[in-house]
Amino acid sequence: MSKSLKRVRAALEAGGITADILEMAEGTRTADEAARAAGCDIDQIVKSIVFRGEADGRAVMFLTAGGNQVDPAKASHAAGEALGKADAALIRSQTGFAIGGVAPIGHLNPIHAFFDPRLLDFALVWAAAGTPRHIFAADPREILRLSGAQKIDFTS
Secondary structure, three states: OOHHHHHHHHHHHHHOOOOOEEOOOOOOHHHHHHHHHHHOOHHEEEEEEEEEEEOOOOOOEEEOOOOOOHHHHHHHHHHOEEEEEEEEOOOHHHOOOOOOOOOOOOOOOOOOOEEEHHHHHHHOOOEEEOOOOEEEEEEHHHHEEEEEEEOOOOOO
8 A cells, every 4th residue: 555545544543533535447537537447426525725825835735526616816816816837746645645646635745725615515525635546435525524625616
């Protein structure tokens, strides 16, 4: 089991969440792939979108429903600073995950995070579990709680 997957499992357990982490043969790098693999609606997929804060260079994460797009102006307003593109090195160093497998929890370092209210329309959502091939299902309220994210509208 990879270190990334172990961190996600440990974060779930520490938060009192019992969730099966599933390995998907076809991969889950995109919301479309994850929805097909999980057999769910695309909006039940939690996308972890990471930006770079222009003020301090730190990563800022937006957890959004799979069918939604992050609106850059709304995201910058929510974060309180201009946001730029986060490269793979920043994402890896801040979260400990590779692009395509960024989980909403279990990060190497604390991260400022925001949560799309659309996800709360579902009893169950699916999120990356630390690798591009692993996902887990959970109540979105639990993901909100464990991620420490702020619920706010940042989508277009």
